[in-house]
Amino acid sequence: MRFAALVxxxxxxxxxxxxxxxQQPRFGVGLQMMGTTVDNxxxxxxxxxxxxxINQDVSFGLGAGLxxxxxxGRDDAAYAFDPSASLIVTxxxxxxxxxxxxxxxxxxxxxxETSAPSGPTVHxxxxxxxxxxxxxxxxxxxxxxxVGKEETNVILPLRVGVxx
Numbered sequence: 001m002r003f004a005a006l007v008x009x010x011x012x013x014x015x016x017x018x019x020x021x022x023q024q025p026r027f028g029v030g031l032q033m034m035g036t037t038v039d040n041x042x043x044x045x046x047x048x049x050x051x052x053x054i055n056q057d058v059s060f061g062l063g064a065g066l067x068x069x070x071x072x073g074r075d076d077a078a079y080a081f082d083p084s085a086s087l088i089v090t091x092x093x094x095x096x097x098x099x100x101x102x103x104x105x106x107x108x109x110x111x112x113e114t115s116a117p118s119g120p121t122v123h124x125x126x127x128x129x130x131x132x133x134x135x136x137x138x139x140x141x142x143x144x145x146x147v148g149k150e151e152t153n154v155i156l157p158l159r160v161g162v163x164x
Contacts, residue, residue: 030161
């Protein structure tokens with residue numbers, strides 16, 4: 001959570017969004033497939049994100065995902081909630097496609113049939129958006145590190161969805 005406060009403070013230090021670049025917050029929803037070394041598991045899930053532009057190139061995003069590690073059946077299923085805060089930098093480009101990089105921090109909160117602990121995460125990733133008429137389609141890979149008390153594990157989410 002300290003990292004999220006640092007990212008927010010950095011956004012405020014970059015200055016307010018000027019009127020020429022002012023935009024409304026954007027909302028995204030998508031599907032994710034997340035693998036993790038926490039329980040050596042993989043599972044499908046949902047992801048939600050809202051982002052607020054700081055300027056034309058940089059946005060501050062808040063997101064949350066819910067993943068179900070369900071491939072061993074309903075009785076042995078484990079789940080994970082993963083909220084995050086990110087700084088998103090869109091690379092200028094031509095045409096109707098854009099590449100972006102993102103990084104930030106959050107948490108990994110497993111529950112269900114698991115003994116894995118909760119803890120903080122840091123992530124950095126790469127994504128691509130295809131501009132549609134009034135929305136955008138995205139594909140994103142944002143690996144993270146889950147920093148536990150005794151060890152650090154890897155979280156590997158691959159996400160697709162729509163930004164509107």
